[in-house]
Amino acid sequence: MKKAGFNLLHINYKAGYENKKSFNLFLIGLPAMLLLFLFQYVPMFGIIIAFKDFKFNKGIFGSDWAGLSNFKFFFTSEKAFIVTRNAIGLNALFIVFGTVVAIAFALMLFELGKKMVKIFQTILFFPFFISWVVASFAFYALLNYEYGALNNIFEIFGLDPVNWYFESGYWPFLLVLIYLWKNVGYSSILYYTGLMGIDSSYYESAKIDGASKIQQIRYVTIPLLAPIIILLFILNVGRIFYSDFGLFYFVTRDSAALYNVTDVIDTYVYRALKSSTDIGMAAASGLYQSLVGFIMVLASNWFISRVSKENAMF
Amino acid sequence: MKPTIGNGFYKKNIGIIFTAVSLLLVIPVIYIVSISFSTNEDIIKYGYKLLPVSFSTSAYRYLFKDFGQIINSYIVSITVTVLGTIVSLLLSTMLGYTISRPDYKYKKGVTFYVFFTMLFNGGLVPSYILVSNILHLRNTIWVLILPYLINAWYVILLKGFLASIPLSLIESAYIDNAGELRIFFSIIIPLSKPALASVGLLIAFAYWNDWWLAMLYIEKQNLVPLQYLLYSIMTNLQFLLEKMTANIKVNRAELPAEPIRMAMCVLAAGPMLFVFPFFQRYFVKGLTVGAVKG
Numbered sequence: 001m002k003k004a005g006f007n008l009l010h011i012n013y014k015a016g017y018e019n020k021k022s023f024n025l026f027l028i029g030l031p032a033m034l035l036l037f038l039f040q041y042v043p044m045f046g047i048i049i050a051f052k053d054f055k056f057n058k059g060i061f062g063s064d065w066a067g068l069s070n071f072k073f074f075f076t077s078e079k080a081f082i083v084t085r086n087a088i089g090l091n092a093l094f095i096v097f098g099t100v101v102a103i104a105f106a107l108m109l110f111e112l113g114k115k116m117v118k119i120f121q122t123i124l125f126f127p128f129f130i131s132w133v134v135a136s137f138a139f140y141a142l143l144n145y146e147y148g149a150l151n152n153i154f155e156i157f158g159l160d161p162v163n164w165y166f167e168s169g170y171w172p173f174l175l176v177l178i179y180l181w182k183n184v185g186y187s188s189i190l191y192y193t194g195l196m197g198i199d200s201s202y203y204e205s206a207k208i209d210g211a212s213k214i215q216q217i218r219y220v221t222i223p224l225l226a227p228i229i230i231l232l233f234i235l236n237v238g239r240i241f242y243s244d245f246g247l248f249y250f251v252t253r254d255s256a257a258l259y260n261v262t263d264v265i266d267t268y269v270y271r272a273l274k275s276s277t278d279i280g281m282a283a284a285s286g287l288y289q290s291l292v293g294f295i296m297v298l299a300s301n302w303f304i305s306r307v308s309k310e311n312a313m314f
Numbered sequence: 315m316k317p318t319i320g321n322g323f324y325k326k327n328i329g330i331i332f333t334a335v336s337l338l339l340v341i342p343v344i345y346i347v348s349i350s351f352s353t354n355e356d357i358i359k360y361g362y363k364l365l366p367v368s369f370s371t372s373a374y375r376y377l378f379k380d381f382g383q384i385i386n387s388y389i390v391s392i393t394v395t396v397l398g399t400i401v402s403l404l405l406s407t408m409l410g411y412t413i414s415r416p417d418y419k420y421k422k423g424v425t426f427y428v429f430f431t432m433l434f435n436g437g438l439v440p441s442y443i444l445v446s447n448i449l450h451l452r453n454t455i456w457v458l459i460l461p462y463l464i465n466a467w468y469v470i471l472l473k474g475f476l477a478s479i480p481l482s483l484i485e486s487a488y489i490d491n492a493g494e495l496r497i498f499f500s501i502i503i504p505l506s507k508p509a510l511a512s513v514g515l516l517i518a519f520a521y522w523n524d525w526w527l528a529m530l531y532i533e534k535q536n537l538v539p540l541q542y543l544l545y546s547i548m549t550n551l552q553f554l555l556e557k558m559t560a561n562i563k564v565n566r567a568e569l570p571a572e573p574i575r576m577a578m579c580v581l582a583a584g585p586m587l588f589v590f591p592f593f594q595r596y597f598v599k600g601l602t603v604g605a606v607k608g
Contacts, residue, residue: 018417018419019419021417021494022417022418022419022420024493024494024495025411025412025415025418025494026412026418026420026424027494028408028409028411028412028494028495028498029408029409029411029412029413029424031405031408031409032405032406032408032409032463032464032469033409033424033427033428035405035460035463035464036427036428036431036464036466038444039441039444039460039461039463039464040431040435040436040466041431042436042440042444043435043436043437043440043441043444044434044435044436044440045436045440046436046437046439046440046441046443046444047436047437047440049439049440049443050439056447059447060443105335108328108331108332109332111324111325111328112325112328112329112332113325116329116332120332120336121594122591122594123336123339123340124335124336124339125591125594125597126339126340126587126591127339127343128597129519129523129586129587129590129591130343130583130587131523131525131541131583132525133525133541133542133544133545133548134346134541134544134579134583135342136545136548137346137544137548137575137576137579138342138343138345138346139342140548141342141345141346141349141362141576142342142345144362146361147357147358147361147362147572148361148362149345149361149362149363149364151361152360152361152362152363181338181339181342185339189598193598213324245526246525250545250548253548253549254549266438269437269438269439270438273438273439273442279439279443282438282439283437283439283440286436286437286438286439286440287437289437290434290435290436290437293434294433294434297433298433
């Protein structure tokens, strides 16, 4: 009876009631919405700085318009090419090696007993908790010219010491290794969780058909793991214009001798901003990153929606 | 049953490979600890060693004589992490709750409003000018907290968790005349404790390990958080040594510079490195849900 009465009221006042309810819910979300507005949406309007000859003392609106000259300046310098090439090239290496090694680790973990998996998982995951600043101390201990561990080992084998922070040739290789050091544990656990979800009857029937270990991986595991592999792959491709600042700035010790190989859009914009010489151009290169990044995300999402509809983000 | 096709042979080889990989992963970190317990003379003579040639705690003894900066940075980092995590978790959950309600009229619009910030941003320069020249937050504790309060990613994650709370539960609370805020605090929050723990941990981790905001906006020594303190002694050991010699009156040359630097790293980063791995399972949960569900 009580319920019917409520429903009656509910119908009578429905429109007003629904509005009031939605308004109250809106109020609950409002503080966070305002913060998003302030720290995310307001800076979006700030992209006009890219079209200004920005001076701190004149402010955003007081600074003179510069048309497209900031962009012109950035794109005609060879820097634009270098930082774009480095960002895309290195991130592509990270994606490929990250995926392959993580899957290999996940497959190997899968063969081990529960206890072993737990131990190795914890160790593999450990670097994930180490910030890039602390990591830069650790790798400095390995790469220091005079005292570093690597040069010590080289000496034992009669090799010449390498001035790691000044020779850019080694860094694509080093960066991939250091990237794997930090991230492979996390992503292999991701794939391992995927493997745990595979129905064991697939393997049993494959075994009955006489499939070898490699064949089982090739024809059972990989196809069943494909959706998550593709999803993570495309998500990473969508982020290819953005780089892990800490890796490129701290671990390389911001060594100018390495910029040719290690400078990416994020570090370039940061330095341009910090040196305060040309804020307008820093803003222009930042906008370039945001825009192309935006297009990449949209494109990769479009691609996901073609491959598997339910995995698309929007 | 887990399908283990392989026999002992596979297991043994894989075990060996993982042991080797594990060693390679931890060796760089062991070097930090080892150097912190070495003497200057040994380092000059033998270079950095995996184990100290002669064990010495002198670097730590010097640091304990002038512990002010580390303590100060701990206080900054703890304040930022605690305050930031509580406020961020509360406000993110509130917004996540709003957009999780199927009967909320503007659910679609607000969800997009949140989601769009993950797709596009104004870039570093506009945010920098906003924070330092318009809001004037430079060199305040707030600049280390406010910019990270709402992360669209966590809001969407929380929304996913909260959407699983049945609407009938909320409707029955309406019958009892409970207001939205009361429903939120007395029904929603208690029901979503596991989700809050998971996301709260991710937020706390992000605040604790952050150097970025300090690097951009902090110059005052007494507001330097731990991670940024480490960065500044990495680039400028001289500065640290000068400060120490001024404070504790020792000869510059006597100070074991390299060990002190690494000892500082151990003291600043060590404790939390033993705490976070205990919560690993929450991290895995938060991250996998995030990565797979978007």
